Amino acid sequence: MEELDGEPTVTLIPGVNSKKNQMYFDWGPGEMLVCETSFNKKEKSEMVPSCPFIYIIRKDVDVYSQILRKLFNESHGIFLGLQRIDEELTGKSRKSQLVRVSKNYRSVIRACMEEMHQVAIAAKDPANGRQFSSQVSILSAMELIWNLCEILFIEVAPAGPLLLHLLDWVRLHVCEVDSLSADVLGSENPSKHDSFWNLVTILVLQGRLDEARQMLSKEADASPASAGICRIMGDLMRTMPILSPGNTQTLTELELKWQHWHEECERYLQDSTFATSPHLESLLKIMLGDEAALLEQKELLSNWYHFLVTRLLYSNPTVKPIDLHYYAQSSLDLFLGGESSPEPLDNILLAAFEFDIHQVIKECSIALSNWWFVAHLTDLLDHCKLLQSHNLYFGSNMREFLLLEYASGLFAHPSLWQLGVDYFDYCPELGRVSLELHIERIPLNTEQKALKVLRICEQRQMTEQVRSICKILAMKAVRNNRLGSALSWSIRAKDAAFATLVSDRFLRDYCERGCFSDLDLIDNLGPAMMLSDRLTFLGKYREFHRMYGEKRFADAASLLLSLMTSRIAPRSFWMTLLTDALPLLEQKQDDDIETTKVEMLRLSLARNLARAIIREGSLEGS
Amino acid sequence: MEEIYAKFVSQKISKTRWRPLPPGSLQTAETFATGSWDNEENYISLWSIGDFGNLDSDGGFEGDHQLLCDIRHHGDVMDLQTLSVNQQWTTAHYHTGPGSPSYSSAPCTGVVCNNPEIVTVGEDGRINLFRADHKEAVRTIDNADSSTLHAVTFLRTPEILTVNSIGQLKIWDFRQQGNEPSQILSLTGDRVPLHCVDRHPNQQHVVATGGQDGMLSIWDVRQGTMPVSLLKAHEAEMWEVHFHPSNPEHLFTCSEDGSLWHWDASTDVPEKSSLFHQGGRSSTFLSHSISNQANVHQSVISSWLSTDPAKDRIEITSLLPSRSLSVNTLDVLGPCLVCGTDAEAIYVTRHLFS
Numbered sequence: 001m002e003e004l005d006g007e008p009t010v011t012l013i014p015g016v017n018s019k020k021n022q023m024y025f026d027w028g029p030g031e032m033l034v035c036e037t038s039f040n041k042k043e044k045s046e047m048v049p050s051c052p053f054i055y056i057i058r059k060d061v062d063v064y065s066q067i068l069r070k071l072f073n074e075s076h077g078i079f080l081g082l083q084r085i086d087e088e089l090t091g092k093s094r095k096s097q098l099v100r101v102s103k104n105y106r107s108v109i110r111a112c113m114e115e116m117h118q119v120a121i122a123a124k125d126p127a128n129g130r131q132f133s134s135q136v137s138i139l140s141a142m143e144l145i146w147n148l149c150e151i152l153f154i155e156v157a158p159a160g161p162l163l164l165h166l167l168d169w170v171r172l173h174v175c176e177v178d179s180l181s182a183d184v185l186g187s188e189n190p191s192k193h194d195s196f197w198n199l200v201t202i203l204v205l206q207g208r209l210d211e212a213r214q215m216l217s218k219e220a221d222a223s224p225a226s227a228g229i230c231r232i233m234g235d236l237m238r239t240m241p242i243l244s245p246g247n248t249q250t251l252t253e254l255e256l257k258w259q260h261w262h263e264e265c266e267r268y269l270q271d272s273t274f275a276t277s278p279h280l281e282s283l284l285k286i287m288l289g290d291e292a293a294l295l296e297q298k299e300l301l302s303n304w305y306h307f308l309v310t311r312l313l314y315s316n317p318t319v320k321p322i323d324l325h326y327y328a329q330s331s332l333d334l335f336l337g338g339e340s341s342p343e344p345l346d347n348i349l350l351a352a353f354e355f356d357i358h359q360v361i362k363e364c365s366i367a368l369s370n371w372w373f374v375a376h377l378t379d380l381l382d383h384c385k386l387l388q389s390h391n392l393y394f395g396s397n398m399r400e401f402l403l404l405e406y407a408s409g410l411f412a413h414p415s416l417w418q419l420g421v422d423y424f425d426y427c428p429e430l431g432r433v434s435l436e437l438h439i440e441r442i443p444l445n446t447e448q449k450a451l452k453v454l455r456i457c458e459q460r461q462m463t464e465q466v467r468s469i470c471k472i473l474a475m476k477a478v479r480n481n482r483l484g485s486a487l488s489w490s491i492r493a494k495d496a497a498f499a500t501l502v503s504d505r506f507l508r509d510y511c512e513r514g515c516f517s518d519l520d521l522i523d524n525l526g527p528a529m530m531l532s533d534r535l536t537f538l539g540k541y542r543e544f545h546r547m548y549g550e551k552r553f554a555d556a557a558s559l560l561l562s563l564m565t566s567r568i569a570p571r572s573f574w575m576t577l578l579t580d581a582l583p584l585l586e587q588k589q590d591d592d593i594e595t596t597k598v599e600m601l602r603l604s605l606a607r608n609l610a611r612a613i614i615r616e617g618s619l620e621g622s
Numbered sequence: 623m624e625e626i627y628a629k630f631v632s633q634k635i636s637k638t639r640w641r642p643l644p645p646g647s648l649q650t651a652e653t654f655a656t657g658s659w660d661n662e663e664n665y666i667s668l669w670s671i672g673d674f675g676n677l678d679s680d681g682g683f684e685g686d687h688q689l690l691c692d693i694r695h696h697g698d699v700m701d702l703q704t705l706s707v708n709q710q711w712t713t714a715h716y717h718t719g720p721g722s723p724s725y726s727s728a729p730c731t732g733v734v735c736n737n738p739e740i741v742t743v744g745e746d747g748r749i750n751l752f753r754a755d756h757k758e759a760v761r762t763i764d765n766a767d768s769s770t771l772h773a774v775t776f777l778r779t780p781e782i783l784t785v786n787s788i789g790q791l792k793i794w795d796f797r798q799q800g801n802e803p804s805q806i807l808s809l810t811g812d813r814v815p816l817h818c819v820d821r822h823p824n825q826q827h828v829v830a831t832g833g834q835d836g837m838l839s840i841w842d843v844r845q846g847t848m849p850v851s852l853l854k855a856h857e858a859e860m861w862e863v864h865f866h867p868s869n870p871e872h873l874f875t876c877s878e879d880g881s882l883w884h885w886d887a888s889t890d891v892p893e894k895s896s897l898f899h900q901g902g903r904s905s906t907f908l909s910h911s912i913s914n915q916a917n918v919h920q921s922v923i924s925s926w927l928s929t930d931p932a933k934d935r936i937e938i939t940s941l942l943p944s945r946s947l948s949v950n951t952l953d954v955l956g957p958c959l960v961c962g963t964d965a966e967a968i969y970v971t972r973h974l975f976s
Contacts, residue, residue: 077944415633526813
């Protein structure tokens with residue numbers, strides 16, 4: 001038994017007094033039923049519980065969010081596309097495809113975030129607005145984690161490009177820069193703006209040195225006194241060696257150049273070149289990767305991973321992936337400084353930097369209320385062949401477990417069950433069984449929904465389920481007196497027994513009323529007649545009546561004879577058949593062969609007439 | 623066929639219809655309605671593709687469709703038509719039977735309007751004729767069918783045509799008094815349920831139906847009881863079939879298998895010697911396969927009824943960019959097409975014939 005990772009949360013059910021009376025609960029597929037019983041713990045039990053309601057408790061409310069539904073639907077499409085990626089592809093082309101899938105998922109998350117943000121702003125009720133805002137921050141955290149996983153696990157960036165990716169990652173997620181920049185640049189005198197130096201600092205922290213240089217040139221223009229040192233700083237910024245995407249220089253070259261540049265910056269610091277301007281001096285220290293200087297800018301950095309990336313940029317730009325976790329851990333410790341403890345998000349990111357995929361997934365599963373994120377991320381990482389088969393208690397691996405949980409959650413929703421079907425399809429061990437169990441429990445209110453469910457079952461050769469669903473529908477139809485529908489369902493299920501039942505109904509109706517109902521159906525049975533003997537009999541018997549009505553007595557007689565001799569007539573109908581034969585017997589027969597047959601019939605009738613008369617008395621009139 | 627816009631709308635779409643334009647109008651379609659299904663609360667929504675977006679380089683309009691308004695609907699939306707009405711007819715369709723409680727309601731599966739008359743059909747096999755200004759049904763045909771009636775369409779004004787789940791087309795004449803159809807047509811083979819029907823806009827005797835096995839059939843109701851053509855089409859139920867109202871040489875079908883097809887039978891297609899598609903996403907050529915046909919020589923034949931397989935080919939194009947869940951519904955008006963899927967997406971294109 002696994003140890004609990006934390007204390008379970010207590011949820012209070014309104015109206016239920018759990019101190020007084022015992023509560024009753026039962027698990028459902030995605031939710032729980034709770035009600036108060038009348039059993040009192042201490043005193044005598046009352047007749048009736050004080051709270052008259054039964055409550056449905058759901059942990060996963062995300063499934064009911066209108067905006068998140070778009071996430072589920074769009075990602076379903078991406079998921080299917082991923083499963084169908086050609087297994088043959090290897091190497092670079094496969095990697096680029098997987099990266100593309102990852103970016104697709106992320107853009108879907110961002111789109112949802114955008115929309116939810118709009119709704120949060122427009123919300124009239126502040127409580128609602130807060131709820132949407134918190135949802136936005138959860139989505140933002142999900143995208144942050146996913147992006148990091150993409151860089152480290154899917155893109156598998158090597159030393160050099162790794163830092164560039166991390167810089168992009170940080171720039172994407174710390175976006176106050178743009179609004180600040182707009183503010184400052186939009187003002188009359190940018191270099192005199194209050195936040196001017198903040199802007200320049202944060203540009204440097206994010207490694208956006210070109211933009212920082214442009215700002216400095218404005219300062220140089222505005223105050224000629226500091227023009228000289230601004231120019232020097234600008235030159236330093238311009239000459240910092242970085243690896244650009246198309247660059248062909250090797251890592252060692254880059255390191256050498258960088259080392260050289262770093263020493264030049266050191267010299268300027270030693271010479272106190274920037275002593276006249278404290279701002280520029282602190283910028284220099286930042287560019288030298290001085291931790292104390294960086295930590296002074298905690299507010300601008302706003303989080304430890306920004307601190308980490310800036311630190312790496314200015315102290316070890318060619319950092320190797322396996323060394324990341326040293327820096328990550330120390331960055332976290334330095335940034336928090338012992339004042340606060342790490343949040344769940346911090347632990348997840350740390351686990352990612354340590355390349356501990358299982359830990360990442362585990363922590364995400366605990367922190368998030370919906371399986372969407374972990375299911376899709378794990379599936380993608382599994383396609384990157386990164387997960388060893390980590391066998392859980394019941395034999396299926398982690399990817400399958402998460403997908404099963406996610407899909408089961410979808411089935412608990414009245415509408416999203418259709419998405420769940422495809423997820424079960426791609427769970428090789430337990431998917432089919434789960435689907436069989438879930439699909440029988442979908443309520444079928446209209447025929448159209450039933451047809452869709454049946455189509456899903458038929459496509460997967462789930463014949464048992466097809467049968468059982470068709471039987472339920474056919475039974476409903478019989479009860480509603482829709483015999484044609486009932487027959488149509490039994491034909492679809494190839495259910496001979498039910499077809500027999502429906503035919504018996506028709507025959508019974510005929511006996512009671514003396515005429516057939518639903519002639520349009522019986523006259524046009526076609527090859528479906530062969531499904532059951534009783535059905536064939538019904539069709540042929542009706543044909544006999546038609547022939548008789550058209551005065552084709554010879555044909556009618558031979559048909560009747562074949563009906564009697566072929567033994568497909570139900571017992572209860574023999575009397576009726578014999579009665580029908582009577583008028584024909586009195587007809588004059590022209591055909592010789594027919595005459596012989598009829599003679600034989602007359603003979604056997606005469607012989608059995610006695611027996612029939614005796615029997616009739618004991619038959620129950622049918 | 624470019625520029626098909628998709629938008630995810632958080633509800634599975636069961637029906638969509640363009641708002642009709644006044645006849646002879648030169649505008650293009652701007653507003654459409656959708657109905658959802660399978661939610662705890664279903665909605666009928668009105669959407670506009672009018673000029674909210676930016677103008678692109680050739681002056682066309684861009685941008686997704688925007689929601690104008692919506693209203694709650696009790697139960698799944700099964701069919702939509704446009705008419706001015708201020709009435710509600712509840713319990714138009716119900717079951718009576720030995721096992722069902724009296725008047726347990728039955729789903730109404732199809733509705734069709736021909737101002738001011740409204741005809742509805744349902745799972746109870748009943749046909750109702752309403753008028754916009756009358757409170758009660760003007761005429762009801764009980765037990766018109768022993769199985770479910772899936773769809774209905776007007777032939778000529780007093781006549782309607784219904785399709786049912788045992789593969790029959792029945793023509794009903796409201797001028798006659800009885801409860802019997804005036805004509806029944808069906809296939810001789812398997813009784814495959816028929817789900818949708820549409821009449822040719824100009825030739826009132828030509829009707830197309832789609833079945834549960836995805837087969838498209840073209841019928842001539844004046845002749846015989848058998849279809850004129852049987853075209854193997856989709857792999858699963860065909861939910862809707864539509865002739866284009868102003869270009870009836872074009873037909874559109876959508877299906878449970880997630881595809882939407884455009885059938886082009888215009889005979890002025892230039893001689894195509896190769897069978898490879900040119901443009902379009904995936905087009906194939908298909909020649910008619912015909913069942914027996916007594917008299918072949920008619921001077922004015924719709925290309926759908928034409929029986930010369932060598933001369934007439936139908937070009938089929940799949941319009942959706944990728945396979946998705948079932949496409950439940952589609953509607954065409956002028957150069958615009960809208961369709962809705964079970965993947966909760968609405969696709970709109972304004973350039974059908976480019």
